[in-house]
Amino acid sequence: MKTDQYSLLKEKLSSKAFSSIFVLVDDNTDKFCLDIFIKKTKIDEFNKITINSGEQNKNIDTCQIIWDKLNAFNADRKSLLINLGGGVLTDMGGFVASTYLRGITFINIPTTLLGMVDAAHGGKTGIDFKLLKNQIGLFSDPTEVILDSDYLSTLTKDEFLNGYAEVFKHSLLTNKKDLNFNSLIKLDFYKDVTFIIEKYSEIKKEIVELDKFESNQRKILNLGHTIGHAIESYSYISSSLNELKHGEAIIVGLITELYISHKLLGFPLKDLQNIKKTFSEYFDVISFSDKDIEQIHDLMIYDKKNEADKLNFVLLEEIGSPVIDQQITKELFIEAFKFYSKSL
Amino acid sequence: MKTDQYSLLKEKLSSKAFSSIFVLVDDNTDKFCLDIFIKKTKIDEFNKITINSGEQNKNIDTCQIIWDKLNAFNADRKSLLINLGGGVLTDMGGFVASTYLRGITFINIPTTLLGMVDAAHGGKTGIDFKLLKNQIGLFSDPTEVILDSDYLSTLTKDEFLNGYAEVFKHSLLTNKKDLNFNSLIKLDFYKDVTFIIEKYSEIKKEIVELDKFESNQRKILNLGHTIGHAIESYSYISSSLNELKHGEAIIVGLITELYISHKLLGFPLKDLQNIKKTFSEYFDVISFSDKDIEQIHDLMIYDKKNEADKLNFVLLEEIGSPVIDQQITKELFIEAFKFYSKSL
Numbered sequence: 001m002k003t004d005q006y007s008l009l010k011e012k013l014s015s016k017a018f019s020s021i022f023v024l025v026d027d028n029t030d031k032f033c034l035d036i037f038i039k040k041t042k043i044d045e046f047n048k049i050t051i052n053s054g055e056q057n058k059n060i061d062t063c064q065i066i067w068d069k070l071n072a073f074n075a076d077r078k079s080l081l082i083n084l085g086g087g088v089l090t091d092m093g094g095f096v097a098s099t100y101l102r103g104i105t106f107i108n109i110p111t112t113l114l115g116m117v118d119a120a121h122g123g124k125t126g127i128d129f130k131l132l133k134n135q136i137g138l139f140s141d142p143t144e145v146i147l148d149s150d151y152l153s154t155l156t157k158d159e160f161l162n163g164y165a166e167v168f169k170h171s172l173l174t175n176k177k178d179l180n181f182n183s184l185i186k187l188d189f190y191k192d193v194t195f196i197i198e199k200y201s202e203i204k205k206e207i208v209e210l211d212k213f214e215s216n217q218r219k220i221l222n223l224g225h226t227i228g229h230a231i232e233s234y235s236y237i238s239s240s241l242n243e244l245k246h247g248e249a250i251i252v253g254l255i256t257e258l259y260i261s262h263k264l265l266g267f268p269l270k271d272l273q274n275i276k277k278t279f280s281e282y283f284d285v286i287s288f289s290d291k292d293i294e295q296i297h298d299l300m301i302y303d304k305k306n307e308a309d310k311l312n313f314v315l316l317e318e319i320g321s322p323v324i325d326q327q328i329t330k331e332l333f334i335e336a337f338k339f340y341s342k343s344l
Numbered sequence: 345m346k347t348d349q350y351s352l353l354k355e356k357l358s359s360k361a362f363s364s365i366f367v368l369v370d371d372n373t374d375k376f377c378l379d380i381f382i383k384k385t386k387i388d389e390f391n392k393i394t395i396n397s398g399e400q401n402k403n404i405d406t407c408q409i410i411w412d413k414l415n416a417f418n419a420d421r422k423s424l425l426i427n428l429g430g431g432v433l434t435d436m437g438g439f440v441a442s443t444y445l446r447g448i449t450f451i452n453i454p455t456t457l458l459g460m461v462d463a464a465h466g467g468k469t470g471i472d473f474k475l476l477k478n479q480i481g482l483f484s485d486p487t488e489v490i491l492d493s494d495y496l497s498t499l500t501k502d503e504f505l506n507g508y509a510e511v512f513k514h515s516l517l518t519n520k521k522d523l524n525f526n527s528l529i530k531l532d533f534y535k536d537v538t539f540i541i542e543k544y545s546e547i548k549k550e551i552v553e554l555d556k557f558e559s560n561q562r563k564i565l566n567l568g569h570t571i572g573h574a575i576e577s578y579s580y581i582s583s584s585l586n587e588l589k590h591g592e593a594i595i596v597g598l599i600t601e602l603y604i605s606h607k608l609l610g611f612p613l614k615d616l617q618n619i620k621k622t623f624s625e626y627f628d629v630i631s632f633s634d635k636d637i638e639q640i641h642d643l644m645i646y647d648k649k650n651e652a653d654k655l656n657f658v659l660l661e662e663i664g665s666p667v668i669d670q671q672i673t674k675e676l677f678i679e680a681f682k683f684y685s686k687s688l
Contacts, residue, residue: 060408064473071476074646099470099480101479102468103482103483129411129415130415132415135445136411137443138442138443139447140482302415302418
């Protein structure tokens with residue numbers, strides 16, 4: 001990423017390819033990222049739309065606020081929406097752009113590690129609906145995703161690590177020796193971040209290209225997410241659990257689903273323990289009561305990725321060898337949480 | 345249409361291709377069309393979702409009601425939504441299906457003439473937003489459109505004629521001698537309706553296939569709609585004008601835009617007068633005050649089809665010869681309304 005990541009955008013801006021430019025920010029990226037964006041793009045005229053940050057605002061009400069602003073500033077079919085923010089903002093901004101006047105052009109500029117390696121790519125746009133994550137949305141590609149690690153300096157350590165859950169996941173899915181889990185953990189997560197963004201976003205893009213609409217291969221990206229998403233949703237409604245970040249929930253999802261992989265597909269115990277140990281160096285262990293685990297199980301049934309009421313899991317035979325459409329029992333689900341909670 | 349229009353659907357239903365079936369109806373089609381549908385498809389198990397009829401309910405609130413019902417009945421990615429209704433219902437049902445879990449399969453069964461010859465085809469789905477027609481939506485095709493003129497027997501004469509506005513439009517756009525305006529008006533609109541549905545929906549489909557995303561040729565379908573849509577929207581908010589049906593507004597749009605065509609492109613006066621006379625046999629002339637005309641003009645500026653703040657009209661050089669991207673003056677706009685109001 002030595003070249004100017006903004007060159008294509010700057011070219012379009014100077015050629016007046018768009019009738020008007022809109023930049024979508026949330027209260028955080030407005031404060032911490034917009035100045036960087038303006039300095040780098042040298043953009044001189046745009047309309048700013050500011051929304052509240054956070055998953056709890058990733059809903060149809062916020063979409064209506066954005067559509068309304070686009071109307072108010074006379075956005076038309078040749079307008080451009082630039083989404084400057086994390087995964088919540090790029091998911092929602094992509095949905096709003098793709099449904100405004102049946103679709104206007106949008107560009108994603110992820111400002112979090114999670115966005116850079118995952119959310120901003122692959123064309124999944126959408127919002128939550130009645131506590132169900134990403135229930136409403138569509139497949140629609142940004143014309144460009146600009147990766148600029150300079151935005152990461154605006155993140156807290158927690159927010160930064162939150163993104164590593166998806167990097168870990170990609171490293172567990174890839175069969176490229178120089179990028180798999182065992183290679184990844186030798187890197188310096190802070191110093192090598194530009195390399196990590198570039199390489200691990202490529203893994204996602206390669207998988208998505210094989211299967212844009214998630215009929216088959218793309219499902220492997222759900223590793224850790226069948227349980228992880230349910231944990232995340234549950235943490236928003238439960239009084240016994242603090243709200244979890246996406247990455248924190250996915251880390252639990254990965255450990256439990258790899259335990260299930262070990263039991264059902266013989267995923268090596270040595271790798272499982274090594275992964276659990278590595279994660280524990282970066283993420284606190286979360287306490288789940290028996291009632292929590294029951295309720296997470298029930299919530300999971302509604303997870304959108306499960307077709308025809310069957311819970312389909314992605315499991316691993318070994319690092320780099322995922323297997324899709326696996327079913328598990330409730331007993332094994334509970335057992336996996338016991339494994340997660342047990343100290344090493 | 346001698347063959348069983350439902351054969352493909354019946355085949356899919358009996359092969360259990362879908363995990364669950366949803367039928368979207370409004371209060372009218374629930375009462376007048378659902379029994380016909382059940383009798384013809386011999387469907388034995390489905391979930392009914394009922395919404396309120398009318399353009400005023402074509403909004404995000406109604407979408408939320410439908411998404412909620414899909415959730416409540418555990419719809420998943422392999423569910424099917426059958427839209428049984430007029431243009432409002434098929435537009436909105438298509439949008440809801442295309443955004444639920446990033447898109448489930450949907451089939452349109454239009455129950456109005458307008459739906460059969462126009463709205464149910466072409467992949468435009470969407471809803472109104474803050475009084476702006478079809479402001480939110482996307483391009484998404486139904487897997488099938490079932491045309492069955494038996495539903496038309498449930499319509500009042502006014503509702504039936506409402507659909508003829510689009511048939512007239514298609515007859516003005518086509519260069520097929522046996523289908524153009526002069527051929528159409530020789531038919532018996534009631535007796536020949538099966539033939540008319542079949543042929544005039546084909547005209548729409550042929551135009552759409554040339555240009556799915558409306559970058560060019562498809563724009564000709566907007567004939568009569570630049571002014572017509574603005575009149576329709578205005579009739580909803582104005583206290584001086586009764587609410588107009590889509591077809592009634594489009595008839596005014598066609599006459600005014602053909603008058604403009606006559607002035608700017610030499611569209612033959614003889615044809616213009618013949619068209620105006622024919623329309624007057626089926627549709628009452630509507631009174632517009634000077635203030636109405638001013639406000640319709642202002643509202644038109646927001647019409648979604650106008651890019652970069654320019655009002656782009658489709659005009660006709662002659663019947664069957666449309667020209668896109670035409671600009672007009674406000675004076676000519678006002679003059680066109682005077683022509684419309686003047687008795688023959």
